[in-house]
Structures are given as structure tokens and as C-alpha cells.
Amino acid sequence: MRLQTPEKTVTFTFDGRRIKAVPGEPLSAALLANGIKLVARSFKYHRPRGVMSAGSEEQNALVTVGHGAQAEPNVRATTLEVSEGLEVSSQNAWPSLRYDALAVNDLVSPFLAAGFYYKTFMWPRSFWEKLYEPVIRRAAGLGGLSGETNPDTYEKAFAFCDVLVIGAGPAGLMAALTAGRAGADVIIADEDTEMGGRLLREREQIDGKDARAWVADALAELDALPNVRCMTRTTVTGAYDQGTYGALERLAGARAADKPVECFWRIVAKRAILCAGALERPIAFPNNDRPGIMMASAVRAYVNRWGVAPGKAVAVFGNNDDAHRTAHDLAEVGIKVAAVIDSRDDAKVSGDYPLYTGAQVIATKGRHGLKSITIRHNGGTRTIQADCLAMSGGWNPTVHLTCHMNGRPTWREEIASFVPTPDSIPGMVTAGACNGTFSTVACLTEGADVAADVARDLGLKPQTTVPAADDAAYAITPLWAVPGKGRKWIDFQNDVHVKDIRLAAQENFRSVEHMKRYTTQGMAPDQGKSSNVVALAVLADATGRGIPETGTTTFRPPYVPVSIAAMGAGSQGKGFAPERFTTSHQASIACDAPMIEAGLWYRPSYFPQKGETHWRQSCDREVGYVRNAVGVCDVSTLGKIDIQGPDAAALLDFVYTNMFSTLKVGRVRYGLMLREDGHVMDDGTTARLGAQHFVMTTTTAAAGLVMRHLEFVLQVLRPDLDAKIISVTEQWAQFAVAGPQARALLNTVLDQPLDDETWPFMACGAVDVAGVRGRLFRISFSGEHAYEVAVPARYGESLFRMLVAQAEVMGGGPYGMEALNVLRIEKGFITHAEIHGRTTAFDIGMGRMVSAKKDCIGKAAAARPGLSGEMRQQLVGLRAKSPDHGLSAGAHLFAKDAAETRVNSQGYVTSACFSPTLQTHLALGFVENGRARHGEVIKLRDHLRDITEEVEVCDPVFFDPTGGRARG
Amino acid sequence: MRITCPNCGPRDRREFYYQGDALALDRPAEDAGLEAWDDYLHNRENPAGDTADLWFHEAGCGAWLVVERNTVTHAVHKATLAEKAKR
Numbered sequence A: 001m002r003l004q005t006p007e008k009t010v011t012f013t014f015d016g017r018r019i020k021a022v023p024g025e026p027l028s029a030a031l032l033a034n035g036i037k038l039v040a041r042s043f044k045y046h047r048p049r050g051v052m053s054a055g056s057e058e059q060n061a062l063v064t065v066g067h068g069a070q071a072e073p074n075v076r077a078t079t080l081e082v083s084e085g086l087e088v089s090s091q092n093a094w095p096s097l098r099y100d101a102l103a104v105n106d107l108v109s110p111f112l113a114a115g116f117y118y119k120t121f122m123w124p125r126s127f128w129e130k131l132y133e134p135v136i137r138r139a140a141g142l143g144g145l146s147g148e149t150n151p152d153t154y155e156k157a158f159a160f161c162d163v164l165v166i167g168a169g170p171a172g173l174m175a176a177l178t179a180g181r182a183g184a185d186v187i188i189a190d191e192d193t194e195m196g197g198r199l200l201r202e203r204e205q206i207d208g209k210d211a212r213a214w215v216a217d218a219l220a221e222l223d224a225l226p227n228v229r230c231m232t233r234t235t236v237t238g239a240y241d242q243g244t245y246g247a248l249e250r251l252a253g254a255r256a257a258d259k260p261v262e263c264f265w266r267i268v269a270k271r272a273i274l275c276a277g278a279l280e281r282p283i284a285f286p287n288n289d290r291p292g293i294m295m296a297s298a299v300r301a302y303v304n305r306w307g308v309a310p311g312k313a314v315a316v317f318g319n320n321d322d323a324h325r326t327a328h329d330l331a332e333v334g335i336k337v338a339a340v341i342d343s344r345d346d347a348k349v350s351g352d353y354p355l356y357t358g359a360q361v362i363a364t365k366g367r368h369g370l371k372s373i374t375i376r377h378n379g380g381t382r383t384i385q386a387d388c389l390a391m392s393g394g395w396n397p398t399v400h401l402t403c404h405m406n407g408r409p410t411w412r413e414e415i416a417s418f419v420p421t422p423d424s425i426p427g428m429v430t431a432g433a434c435n436g437t438f439s440t441v442a443c444l445t446e447g448a449d450v451a452a453d454v455a456r457d458l459g460l461k462p463q464t465t466v467p468a469a470d471d472a473a474y475a476i477t478p479l480w481a482v483p484g485k486g487r488k489w490i491d492f493q494n495d496v497h498v499k500d501i502r503l504a505a506q507e508n509f510r511s512v513e514h515m516k517r518y519t520t521q522g523m524a525p526d527q528g529k530s531s532n533v534v535a536l537a538v539l540a541d542a543t544g545r546g547i548p549e550t551g552t553t554t555f556r557p558p559y560v561p562v563s564i565a566a567m568g569a570g571s572q573g574k575g576f577a578p579e580r581f582t583t584s585h586q587a588s589i590a591c592d593a594p595m596i597e598a599g600l601w602y603r604p605s606y607f608p609q610k611g612e613t614h615w616r617q618s619c620d621r622e623v624g625y626v627r628n629a630v631g632v633c634d635v636s637t638l639g640k641i642d643i644q645g646p647d648a649a650a651l652l653d654f655v656y657t658n659m660f661s662t663l664k665v666g667r668v669r670y671g672l673m674l675r676e677d678g679h680v681m682d683d684g685t686t687a688r689l690g691a692q693h694f695v696m697t698t699t700t701a702a703a704g705l706v707m708r709h710l711e712f713v714l715q716v717l718r719p720d721l722d723a724k725i726i727s728v729t730e731q732w733a734q735f736a737v738a739g740p741q742a743r744a745l746l747n748t749v750l751d752q753p754l755d756d757e758t759w760p761f762m763a764c765g766a767v768d769v770a771g772v773r774g775r776l777f778r779i780s781f782s783g784e785h786a787y788e789v790a791v792p793a794r795y796g797e798s799l800f801r802m803l804v805a806q807a808e809v810m811g812g813g814p815y816g817m818e819a820l821n822v823l824r825i826e827k828g829f830i831t832h833a834e835i836h837g838r839t840t841a842f843d844i845g846m847g848r849m850v851s852a853k854k855d856c857i858g859k860a861a862a863a864r865p866g867l868s869g870e871m872r873q874q875l876v877g878l879r880a881k882s883p884d885h886g887l888s889a890g891a892h893l894f895a896k897d898a899a900e901t902r903v904n905s906q907g908y909v910t911s912a913c914f915s916p917t918l919q920t921h922l923a924l925g926f927v928e929n930g931r932a933r934h935g936e937v938i939k940l941r942d943h944l945r946d947i948t949e950e951v952e953v954c955d956p957v958f959f960d961p962t963g964g965r966a967r968g
Numbered sequence B: 001m002r003i004t005c006p007n008c009g010p011r012d013r014r015e016f017y018y019q020g021d022a023l024a025l026d027r028p029a030e031d032a033g034l035e036a037w038d039d040y041l042h043n044r045e046n047p048a049g050d051t052a053d054l055w056f057h058e059a060g061c062g063a064w065l066v067v068e069r070n071t072v073t074h075a076v077h078k079a080t081l082a083e084k085a086k087r
């Protein structure tokens, strides 16, 4: 029921029903205004539930918004703004919210007490996964996910400020005004749609005017200050190291406007002032969860802020003075106050409505909405007709953020609640209700004083003026749970009641952390915001300890649920990892080449031709290009590091096992690089372009690693060396031109023809490529007469197209990663399949490459016992005994007649291929004492792919062992 | 977490690559013996308190830094260029 006729309305749907609402009001207000009490079904027992609060702590009224891929489950009706066309549905109910079949759970509830699944579903064991768990998962729960990819966009952002004010109630506004006036760079964040906190929800005066008018003036002043940023709809969700705060901003109307729906902020603040307010806590009495039973402050909020009456006859049940405000405000607007039930014997009359002192609510009626309550008073009982009950068990300061870095709150007896322990978060101070300071004038004063201290610490000169305001006392006599029978709910969201907690204590889960896990109290999406203090008070009572001894569970971030999509904004789909494309990418795509990821790079697997139905056909053909004519392959992804300086050669001597200072200008040498622990890190060729100028190539995979390693050596280990390095991987496009026709092909694009005299094997130098200055290296990863030609990247695509076109004229063409892999296996050249981090130079047969004449990284450690010798698994070639049978990488190797068990494994296969050149299946692998076993037939067994083959151990160089083809 | 790079100023932790204990600065001689090398390669203190370790400003200026910080309070005391660190 609305107290006034609204000026403007919108229409939304709830379970298909069209409902009118005031734009921007919370869904909960719109539902209450339309007399809708039943909003949701509870988690476990499917009990009918209605709106309970008016803030982000809401436990009951969770709904699903939207449909299909955009459906968002578990949205709190109390923070969801209503807009035209909004589509809302209830959740966890079937076939309908009103007639929910699974409400049968409620009837069998004695069997479903806390911990029931630990006991009931133990046997037989196999039933858990197949039967019990799926059934329980279907029966219990909240909203469901669509299972579709979410098309909504999310944002992330960073902000920096002097002072972050968290919460914009009386304390927060005063803090922001004081710090802002003093010139501090201020961010004030509040999760509500408007700033003002409870000043928007109460009837009181500040500075001689209506509190809401004072708020408007304060906001106008803050808005006018260029150094203050006001962020509404922004919940500060976590406090982290070094003054970093996480915050979730919900963007109003974003879905309709196709804008980001949420933005996750990382705010870095020199200081923070927590003014998060307090949350009212419920009282545990029988059937206190019926729709229509709400927090007393929420009832005031709906009446005062949104002009909505939550009921026609409202009863109030409390244990503190604050509860009486509710009755007072209701009477003020003409809503019937059915009764005020105060559990304190000494409660004072506060208005002309029936007051029952020393009384308690002991029963409620009304399945889908409250109809009446029964109270115990003066030794008798009395039933009172009411369709709404406002309850107040007192206030819990919102201490959560102060606990995010291991802080523990302190119990304060006179308010029967926990308050923040000072200095729990470095750089954060607290003010107002979250500090246990409740009256308006005290909040304003504390906000101003704390902000003035902070401003002075920052070297500013603040002034404080505090307006006159309400100074009502707050007196409370704790009442946690009403004695007697019946289920008295504490954690409404996870369906935990008083008896569950007593049962936990009885079964010796007496520690508060154990109780939490046994009962699941505090583990729902609301994380026990309203229930924690009541729960531990009941536990304290059950265990005969005091509340301070019982302690609290740990409050962890986030303060409110944060969608993973918001935290991971920007990292969905293609945003997850950048893509690196070579200059020939488009040309390869145009040839329909399937691309394969190599780190962040994409490289062509093979270039299919008409009529080819299997990748092997393409691969075999491309291998043939290189062996018989000429092939072209983009090798730009290999790391290229430019090294210059007087000590460039000395650096290389130190990072490579072999000698580079002896390399002549204009020559290339293969180098092996170890980690300091003596295992192989990487390999590649390094060219000497000048006396003090080298270009190193690394493998594609290790390019970043090697760059970091070289910087480490230069800056950390050998700052005495005068050399500079820089990555030029992306500056040069580089293509392998390999095969008997390689020189002929290159001569069609080079301005000066090549000859053996000036360009022998392993030569390098500058060349002009169709008028462009480039570099040429006569190196080979295929075993053929081959070159790598490099041009500045902007000419890469053009050169690739020219080389491919000419190669095709000569009976060759482009080749991809598959052919490259076959070519190198045929030659026994290693990749990171072999140098996988656990192999030494000895293992791969390069032990002699570790120079005795100098120290180098990894040399000392490589000499340790156990890293060389007969027991090591050594690199070998493996040739299939049946030429038609494929071998597999990952297979293990066994003595011919040994059982294929783990303990009998003598080694494993690292790379395998079909060799079109040798017309058989080949592999590389490691076998114990392998170099001494050439000629032996052993067994290959792949348990995963069910392959068993006999293979002959041989030298890893299967093809052209003397290397004549590369030199010729 | 932020580290104040001597070249770049305060920067987000995501810009840095973490290596490990700063004892990596004290590389033993080639002939220092197995024990010295074993300590250098593998043995690390696990302090609850102040520690110094090496970070690489990989997404920044490319400097290797010695970062002094506290493993209990998470305070970052200071960062210096590794190439200027005393050894």
C-alpha cells in the first residue's frame, strides 16, 4: 500500500504478473506497495519467505532478474532498482512460488537437521555421487545459472585518493565534508542509490531542518568541491594491503543501454574512514520467518523513504529503545500500530498504542503472509491480529571491513555487540554507527573529528563545525532467543535455527568455527551479516561460555557477493590472453592453414591443397618440398635478442656453455644455455654481426624467459659486464628458406646473388632484399641447404608472398609446423619436447659443449653427481620395427620382455612422426644408458592410447648423419 | 600490492615478476664446492618477518630490484636496483 499516489510509474513483471512501481525504487518496496508478501522459498526447507530488510543484507527476498543468457540469479530485491520492463522471477520453487512441491522438505524437517547429510547419506558409499548428491542439489539451493555465455559486459577501473570514505550516512557525510573542505582528495562511496544512509530513512532534524534537506545541502557542497568524488551504488567489498580497497559499482540502467552492468574498482587510498553504519539483528522466536515479519528499521525505511506501508496493522517486537521509533513513525503517517511488545520490564510508554512490557512473541500464524502473533505477557498469552511484525534485536556495527586483514572485533557489553578493534587495518579509522556510536549528533561529531585527524596527518588544516541534531539514547537489554518450543530462525538464508546450533554444541562442535561449518550458519550469500551475533550468542549460551570467549567467525571479503564477471572484467573470451600474429598471418589464413597456438603466437600447422583429406597428406607433401625442392616457413616467432657492447661476447660466454668470444664476425654458432641448476634452459643460434654486436635467437617458447634471464645475469650476477640487450623479436620478420633450391629461390629476391665462397654454411650478414636492407643467416633446422632471411617487420608479409610465389614456380611452397617438426625429428634436432627442464647437456649428448676453459651459468651444478653417467636416460632415436605402425610421444619404454609397469620403465618418448623421407615411423626419446644401446630392440608402450610397438634404439640423427646436405 | 621502483615510482604488483630470495646475488665461485652450490641453489630461509627478494620490473623499465618487505605485515619497506646492491 502506498501512502501517496506516485507522480510517475513504470511496469515490471514478477513471475509474469504485471506490476506498477515508482521508477528507481527497490523491487522490495514495489512488491510491498502492491501487497505482495510471498517473494521467495527458503534454501533447504522451501519455506515461504518475504522481504525482511531494506538493504544489501537481505536474506530472504532473492530473485532472478531477466531470462536466458542474461538471467542473473540471487539478486537481492532490496537493492534491485525497478525500471520499465524489468523481468523478475522467483526461484527455488516448483511448480510455483505459492504451491511449491518441495515444501514437503519442511514437513520432514526433523530428519533434515544440521549435519543430516553427514550422518544419513554415509552408506553405501557409491550412492553419494550418483544418488544422494544430485537429489540434495536439486532440492536445496537458490537461483540457478543459465549455463549460457553471459553477453553482458563488465568493467574494471582503478582510482587513487587521499581519503576514502566508506559509507555516506551522517558520519560519512561529515567526514567527507571535513576532509574535502580541508582540500584532501576524497572519494566517498556508498552502496545505496542515493547518499545519506539512515538520514534518508528516519524522521529527524539536523541543523534545524529536515534531515533529508540537510543531506541535500551536504551533497550539493560535496558536488561543488572539485577534490571530492561521490560514488553511489558502489559497495566497498574488501580491504587489502597497502591501503587498497575493492569496490563494486552497479551501473543504473546499464542493461537497457547496452553498457557495462558492473564495474569492479581497485581504489588505493592513503587513508580510509569506515562509516559503514550498523545492521539491525533479528530475534529468534518461533516461526519468525513468515512473510510480513521484518526488521523494524526496514519498516521505517519503507514508510519514510519510499512511502510504502508494509502492512495495515503492524506490531513491533523489540528489546531496545530504537524499536519504539518504528511505532512512532507508523503512528505519524496513520498506520495502525497493533501493539508494541518490549521484552524489557522497564520499557517506557512512547506513544498512544498498546505497549506490553516484559513480553515476548511466542508464536505466529499465516502460511503465505503473517495473520496474527501470540505473545506471552504477565504469565498469560494473548493473540494479536497483525499482518506485519517489525522486530528489533538491537544493532550490530558493520565491522566487516576491519576484519579483512585478520583483525578481530571487540565485544562491548553496554550495546551487546562487537565494535572494531582500532588499527585493525593500517591507515583505516572508523566513525559512527559502525564504531558503536549510535545517536545522530554523535555520528556527525565523530565523523568530523576523525576526518579532521586524518586531514591533519596528511598535512592539511581542517576545521570542524558540527550541526545540531538528534541525540536519542540507545538502551538495550539483550534478548537473543525466546525460550520455548518451535523453530526459531537465526540464519534465514541458510535455514539454520536455534536447535541446529544447540545440536552442534551437543555434538561437541563447540568452537564457533566448527559450529559454522556443521550448521552452515553464516555460509549463505549474505555471509551471516544479520545472523552471526545471534548465532554465537546462542552457542555461548549452549556451551556455558560468555560471548567474548566464544568469539566470532572470520569476516572475509567480499562484503557483498561480487560476480566473477566483474572481478575478471576484460578477461572473458579473447580478452583472456593477447594474441600475437606474425606478418604472414593473413597470407596463411588465406591459404586455409589451420593455426596452432605457440605461446601467445599463432602459427600455421600445414597448408592444405585441393584433394587432401588428411593433415598427413599435406605434411608429407611439405616435407617433400624441403627435401626435394624448396620450402618457405615463417620463423619470426623465435625470440631475437640484440646484444651490443664491449662485453657482449663475455656475456655470451657466461650464459652459453660453449665459447662465443672466438666466433668470427659474419658467422653463426649454435649455443646451449643451462639453468644455474645444471639443466638445459634453451638452445638456439647466435650470429656475430660486428665485433661488439650479436643477435641471439631463442626458441619461441622460451623467448621471454631467456630475455629475463639475460637481464638477470647482467644486472644481478655480472653488473661488471658492459653490454646492453633488447628484444627485437617483433621488429624483424624472418623466414626459413630450405631445400636444394633454397639459394636459387633467394637469388630471385636478393639484389646480389649468393655463392658458396661468400656464403658458406653458418655465415651471416647484411643483404639487400628487393631494395630493402635485411639480414641473412645460412643456418638449417631441416638438415637441408637452408637460409633464414630477415627484413624489417613492415616488409614481412610482402616478402613472404614473394618467396612463396617463387617457391611454387620451383616445385616447392610454404610449410607449416607439422612439416617443420618432421624435418627436425628426421635430423634429431631437439625442441622443448626434449629439453623439457629435467634434461642435462649430458643427457642430450652435448656434454662436450660445456667448455672447460671458462665458467658459465649451470656449469658447477651440472658437474654434480647424478647429472651424468650410465644411469641417466639419454637421448636416442627410435625406429619402428613395423614401418606402418605409428609411435606416440608420451609412451614409456621397456626392455623387450619386461612387464609394462611403472617400476620397469627405462625411459619415454618425447617426439614421434611418420617420416616420408625414410618411409617409416620415427621417434626421439630418452632411455637409460641409451647411447650404449644403439641397435637394441626395446618395447614402446602407451597405456593411454593402447599402443604397443617394438622399436630399435638408434642414433637420433636418422637422416644424412654426416650433414653433407646442409653444407653443400 | 605495490612496489616503488627506483626508476618508475610506485607500480602495481602485476607489473613485476617475482624471482625469490635476494641471496641469488651472491653467486658462489665455480669451485666453491657442492655444499655452497647446494645452499645457493636450493636452501632458503622461510622468515616470518623481514625478508629481501628479487623482483623484475618486467612490464616496466626492465630493472631487477632487491625488494625488502615483511612477510607478516605485508609492508614493503624499500626497493633498490639490483645492479647497485652491495655484495
Ligand SMILES: [Zn+2]
Pocket: B005, B006, B007, B008, B009, B057, B060, B061, B062, B063
Ligand atoms: Zn621500473
